[in-house]
Amino acid sequence: MSIPEELKTTPRWVCCTADKLPICPRNGDAASSTDPGTWSDYATAAGAVTRLGCRGIGFVLGDGIAGIDIDHCIDPETGVVAQAALAIVESMHSYTEISPSGTGLHILWCGTKAGPSCRKALAPGMGLEMYDGGRYFTVTGRSWHNPPLPLAERTAEAAEIYHQYLEKQKPAVPTAAQAIPVQPRPAGAPSDSEILEKAKQAKGGEKLAALLAGDWQPYAASQSEADLALCNLLAFWLGADKARMDAAFRASGLYRKKWDERRGADTYGNLTLSRALADCQEVYDPRPTALPETSAEETEAEVAGLLRSMGITPEKKQEPQLTPTAPAPGRKTYSLDDTGNARRFRDLYGDRVRYNYTQGCWMLWTGQVWRRDETAAVKQLCDEMLDSMEKGLFGIHDPQQAATLRKFIQKSRGSHAKDNLLKEAQHLTGIPATDNDFDKARGTFNVGNGVLKLRDGTLHPHDRTRLITRLAGVGYDPKATAPVWQSFLHSVTGGDEQLQHYLQCMVGYMLTGSTREQCIFFLYGDGSNGKSTFLDVLADLFGSYAMNAQSETITARRQSDSPRADIARLKGARLVTISECPADVWLDEAIVKQLTGGDTVTARYLYGREFEFKPEFKLIMATNYKPRIRGTDSGIWRRIRLVPFTQTIPEDKQDLQLPEKLRAELPGILNWALEGLRRWMQASAGGKRRGLPPCAAVDNATAEYRGEQDRLKQFLEDCTEPAPGYTVQAGILYQTYRAWCEENGERFPLTGTKFGREVAKALQRRKNRLNYEYLDLRLTDDGTRVLAAFGQKNGRFRPGEPLSEQLRLETRPLS
Numbered sequence: 073m074s075i076p077e078e079l080k081t082t083p084r085w086v087c088c089t090a091d092k093l094p095i096c097p098r099n100g101d102a103a104s105s106t107d108p109g110t111w112s113d114y115a116t117a118a119g120a121v122t123r124l125g126c127r128g129i130g131f132v133l134g135d136g137i138a139g140i141d142i143d144h145c146i147d148p149e150t151g152v153v154a155q156a157a158l159a160i161v162e163s164m165h166s167y168t169e170i171s172p173s174g175t176g177l178h179i180l181w182c183g184t185k186a187g188p189s190c191r192k193a194l195a196p197g198m199g200l201e202m203y204d205g206g207r208y209f210t211v212t213g214r215s216w217h218n219p220p221l222p223l224a225e226r227t228a229e230a231a232e233i234y235h236q237y238l239e240k241q242k243p244a245v246p247t248a249a250q251a252i253p254v255q256p257r258p259a260g261a262p263s264d265s266e267i268l269e270k271a272k273q274a275k276g277g278e279k280l281a282a283l284l285a286g287d288w289q290p291y292a293a294s295q296s297e298a299d300l301a302l303c304n305l306l307a308f309w310l311g312a313d314k315a316r317m318d319a320a321f322r323a324s325g326l327y328r329k330k331w332d333e334r335r336g337a338d339t340y341g342n343l344t345l346s347r348a349l350a351d352c353q354e355v356y357d358p359r360p361t362a363l364p365e366t367s368a369e370e371t372e373a374e375v376a377g378l379l380r381s382m383g384i385t386p387e388k389k390q391e392p393q394l395t396p397t398a399p400a401p402g403r404k405t406y407s408l409d410d411t412g413n414a415r416r417f418r419d420l421y422g423d424r425v426r427y428n429y430t431q432g433c434w435m436l437w438t439g440q441v442w443r444r445d446e447t448a449a450v451k452q453l454c455d456e457m458l459d460s461m462e463k464g465l466f467g468i469h470d471p472q473q474a475a476t477l478r479k480f481i482q483k484s485r486g487s488h489a490k491d492n493l494l495k496e497a498q499h500l501t502g503i504p505a506t507d508n509d510f511d512k513a514r515g516t517f518n519v520g521n522g523v524l525k526l527r528d529g530t531l532h533p534h535d536r537t538r539l540i541t542r543l544a545g546v547g548y549d550p551k552a553t554a555p556v557w558q559s560f561l562h563s564v565t566g567g568d569e570q571l572q573h574y575l576q577c578m579v580g581y582m583l584t585g586s587t588r589e590q591c592i593f594f595l596y597g598d599g600s601n602g603k604s605t606f607l608d609v610l611a612d613l614f615g616s617y618a619m620n621a622q623s624e625t626i627t628a629r630r631q632s633d634s635p636r637a638d639i640a641r642l643k644g645a646r647l648v649t650i651s652e653c654p655a656d657v658w659l660d661e662a663i664v665k666q667l668t669g670g671d672t673v674t675a676r677y678l679y680g681r682e683f684e685f686k687p688e689f690k691l692i693m694a695t696n697y698k699p700r701i702r703g704t705d706s707g708i709w710r711r712i713r714l715v716p717f718t719q720t721i722p723e724d725k726q727d728l729q730l731p732e733k734l735r736a737e738l739p740g741i742l743n744w745a746l747e748g749l750r751r752w753m754q755a756s757a758g759g760k761r762r763g764l765p766p767c768a769a770v771d772n773a774t775a776e777y778r779g780e781q782d783r784l785k786q787f788l789e790d791c792t793e794p795a796p797g798y799t800v801q802a803g804i805l806y807q808t809y810r811a812w813c814e815e816n817g818e819r820f821p822l823t824g825t826k827f828g829r830e831v832a833k834a835l836q837r838r839k840n841r842l843n844y845e846y847l848d849l850r851l852t853d854d855g856t857r858v859l860a861a862f863g864q865k866n867g868r869f870r871p872g873e874p875l876s877e878q879l880r881l882e883t884r885p886l887s
Contacts, residue, residue, distance in 0.1 A: 286325020514585025
């Protein structure tokens, strides 16, 4: 492949299927071009293609890297390239490659797009698209140029192409006086007002009547939602005629100036109408329908029996729908309405669908795991059900009965009818669920070939009744080994067997849903030391049990304390890797205590409802910068585990194929982790809370980290010294401390009260006639300098009088 290094070193890679769906390289879940947590580095994505059964890899545009896609510009038979495409390639003169189809070109370049438009036809069958974010391009490495061009800064050139091809002419905004003209209606046809009056009297007509009157609050969360709801109804009743819909809306109580406001090159009203028309699958026909004469009673009975054999309840002739006669013994019947369809759907597919009320989504059983339905697969099940119903029509001989049933099936195929079916099914027995119903089996680990019971290591078949939503990225093979992994661990630990043992038990503990250790792990060290590779392997091993979170999740935030969506998405995970934090950020000690302490947390998905859950995930961060910690007591420090990665791997000894080799050993690495789990469980048996083994490297690194973060101790060492017989007034010492904090960029100095309480633990003090003073202590030269600068800046000392004379009043020998 000839992929530029600038792309390879940018961690915005995904895998992609034959249908061009983006896939997270680490766990095989659906990826998103707007969620960095679903991307990876180049090596991980390239190595996951075969393992995940994907077609190739892709790069997510953004962060200063943009792309141009020219479709169908290469003749598949002759290889001739369209002149317009060649002109664009020559103008951009940046890395260009042939698309997976072999008939298109992708141009990747550094810069941004000049406007909001994204696509336009260059010629019949040939399209041009330009993006600088929110999209991903498949990457083939089949360079158009020889040798390949590097990524180049081409913002100016891209702007010229944008203005030439993509920039839209701004049409005049239609106003009320320029509304879409209504075409004349056929003679004798009912007027729109007559149709809408009839619609108000039909089933569900009260909603249409209320919306036409402007009374939207009972039916929508916002007026914009109400606008679309009314347009959807108008599309059905007015024959999907945009002009008639526009006129009816303008006459309604919902019409307001916003209807004619510009939205880019269009108007809000026209966009709303277009959206409603795109969703419209059927329309009302005001013409009367001629039905054949009623069949004889014998024929009706035969037809009714056939309908019941299909599981459909026939209904009375005089009603708009057929009502049932006596059902066949032992056979379930369904009414011909939304509820009947919903019950049929539940009976057919209830063992593989659930509706999650917490997240507001359908969940589907894949045979291994329950997955969120993000591709409207439940609607495909609706189609499958309706296809089955339609096949049963061939056994019905009565034209009227067959026509009535066919009409009902056709009506059920409409998008709104399927929505109604699914909405009705949500509450039926066996279908509803909440987040708290899923992932309760904390003592199991779901792998590719079954469910591991962690306590005894036995493998059991996948079971939908466990409601597991997570799946590891590996199958269980009890005979698998991992020699490359063992060699890697020996290298990154410098041969420290005690540290290797600790890492093994740590990963084994992470397999469980237990948070007994109540700690957070920081993998710390400079670059080229293996910590990122270590975490990447864990992410591959854990699959969807592993999730990535931004460093803001556990560092100090300015937002309110309201339930957080970034925590809601972590429910059910066992391992949460934290993105590296920048230098000089403060740990959010309260949230770390809450997430590691085993307590119930309150969370909320974006636009969703609040819910509570107990975290079972373990937090781990690989970082070159240690977060700042204000707390000095064991409340926070007993939770901190600093795992040192101090062995730098020389560049000439780095194995670029190591990630692929380690992924090939995942079954063996799972066995290594299970052995660590066995040791952890053995050490924590008998009610002991701690199962992680002692490790000098971890204990010493953590103790050193704690000493670095004790800023009060550092202040006393910098600004004071023991001096038998001397005293320092408490106020002067605190002012010196505040001055030292200001000079050293401390954003959160202790209050006077807390300062006094903490210093009293280290120094002896007494109370004189006026205030407290610390005994056997005096300021160092640095302390005097810091205090002097602070005092002069804030008017603390008297000008013209030597500072030493003033300090002598406050720092003096004991009398």
